[in-house]
Amino acid sequence: MTWSDDAPPSARVLIAAETELAAQLIAALREAPSWRFETSVVHPTEVDFDRIDDEFDVYLVDVSTLDPHVSSADVAGRRPVIAICHELETSLERVRAAGGYELLEQQDLTPRTLERTIRHALEQAQLGASLREAKARHALLMRAANDGLWEWDLNTDTIHYSPRWKQLFGIDDEDIGDSRDVWLSRVHQDDLPGLRADLSAHIDGRSVIHQFEHRVRQRDGGYRWVLSRGLVRRDRWGRASALAGSLTDINRRKRAEALAAPHALHDELTGLPSRRVLVERLEHAIEQNRRDPEFRFSVLFLNLDRFKVLNDSIGLDSADRILAQLAQRLRDCVAEGTLVCRYGGDEFAILIEGNDEFSEADRLAAAIHDNLRQPFDLDEQTIFTTASIGITNSARNYERPAEVIRDAGVATSRAKRRGKSRSSTFDTAMRQEALNTLRTQMQLREAIVRQQFEVYYQPIVALGSCRLTGFEALVRWNHPKRGVIGPIEFIALAEETGLIVPIGQFVLREACSQMAAWHRRSPDANDVSISINLSGHQLGSPTLVTDIEQVLDEVGLPPEAVKLELTESTLIDDPTTATRILGRLRDRGIKLYIDDFGTGYSSLSYLHRFAIDGLKIDKSFVDMVGHDDRKAAIVPSIVGLAHNLGMGVVAEGVETPQQARELTLLDCGEAQGYLFSRPVPRDQASELIVRRILWDDDILKGP
Structure with missing residues (x-):
């Protein structure tokens, strides 16, 4: 195959078809408007897909020659195979499952159509070869790096882990597979919601980088602090296709910080308490509710609607000013002693403790929605935004803070799906709905691939x-x-x-x-x-x-x-x-x-x-x-x-x-x-x- 500026592009084509179809293909290839094709013809019974080599660039075959028991990856990964059929006698899905790249009907074999299909097939084959080469180089790099490297394919929902990554967990001698759970199941339960939220924010485009510190469980049961950093890769339509990053061992630094830095308890941008304070207060509230069922608490989880659009339109600095103003508005809405914290990104949490009635949370949510009807002022700009609020409470007999945060987040997602600027209180059916949604999302990704x-x-x-x-x-x-x-x-x-x-x-x-x-x-x-x-x-x-x-x-x-x-x-x-x-x-x-x-x-x-x-x-x-x-x-x-x-x-x-x-x-x-x-x-x-x-x-x- 040649792609020279001085000569028209050309390709070597093997035709595996009966005499009449072979003659039709040769005639069409000779009249191709832009390309030049060298053709060879064999009987359909003579083509051997197990011995595809560099002698030909593309194969034009009668659909009957494809073996339904051969994987498409085994054939198409070596040379593109284009199948020819009679009118509507088979489907493209069956052809691809049997190893074909494309399906053409015999009556559509015009010179232009055939040339266009071959060109597209060769371009895809070149992309596939480049991808395989890039993966090989990437694998070599991952073996040599000191940090633990990982790469998450969002289309297949699989993660590749480097040897050094496994060493940080003390599992370097195990065959761990490529599931997300290999990582997430080892994350400390109090850190897991924050890690998920940070990853989601970056994938959705609400943050410029994924960067999150968390604890991971090692083989001996102890925990080690690591810093996870990563960047999303997007396709030409702006859709997140992969996320690649590293894990760095920061255990020594975290021990030193624990001795000296009270500032870790507050968010630098808004001055609000951090998620760490929320977790500690929730631990205390859960314990108090366990001792005294009459002690009630509620959590409101707030997420701004269309924050990514806001970020893109007014810029990160202005969006940060919106968050700072929002923090002050939330302080103004709550009673003294009520905890308001910035959970991360555009997410805020409010903890109401000792409330007489759970309906207090509903009234507070209504007050917040009413407050957000007033615009935010940024110099000469007037910005309007809304929020979705999820609510849960101690009636659910929680045992860990992570469970409270999880359910409040599920309720927030329900509020968003109901049309934004809404509130929603968690119930058990929501959790099953969230699991079903996640399952459907994974199946959708697989459906696109397949x-x-x-x-x-x-x-x-x-x-x-x-x-x-x-x-x-x-x-x-x-x-x-x-x-x-x-x-x-x-x-x-x-x-x-x-x-x-x-x-x-x-x-x-x-x-x-x-x-x-x-x-x-x-x-x-x-x-x-x-x-x-x-x-x-x-x-x-x-x-x-x-x-x-x-x-x-x-x-x-x-x-x-x-x-x-x-x-x-x-x-x-x-x-x-x-x-x-x-x-x-x-x-x-x-x-x-x-x-x-x-x-x-x-x-x-x-x-x-x-x-x-x-x-x-x-x-x-x-x-x-x-x-x-x-x-x-x-x-x-x-x-x-x-x-x-x-x-x-x-x-x-x-x-x-x-x-x-x-x-x-x-x-x-x-x-x-x-x-x-x-x-x-x-x-x-x-x-x-x-x-x-x-x-x-x-x-x-x-x-």
């Missing part, structure tokens, strides 16, 4: 003619045990963890590739478009526009065939960035639609500002047609607004002929919903493309 997602397509029709005008691409998770899972069960968690970015990238590429294939097969369907949802995380990616352009170029789909759907809240979160990015997308011919219109801000000003092409009426309003005239009245208002602004309008969730008839009378242009079709996999969508007129328009004429 490519367990599939795109379904829901038709969009022109109401006047019942003619197919487009599809909305909707993701489904093919869970190995639970079967096909709809987005309502995992999209919110994917948004919260940032995993929506790789999932969104998959949907974008898969949907555009499929639509391009439909256009090639049915030239009279070139006016059928594909609508794709765009998340806030994707909109915030600096490479979004170039990523979309690259996908469209590679699959051969014109930008005019793509509609991107965004929610109102996504636009309002960062309007400056949204204006810039959406303007660039629209300049390239991509259409922009507001999804679920009417359920969010519904501001007329942003419809002009963001140059929106169309509105999608939320299903909740369409449901009211024929049932609640007052609520249904918003539908003609939205249709009229769209017409006055020269925009398209699509009604979502149309399920009855009556809804379709009334929307038609209102001059609503398009609709989608179960009346016409549920979301369907691509093979069923292909049949709808062929039919085009999908439904009898008698449903629009009434009884």
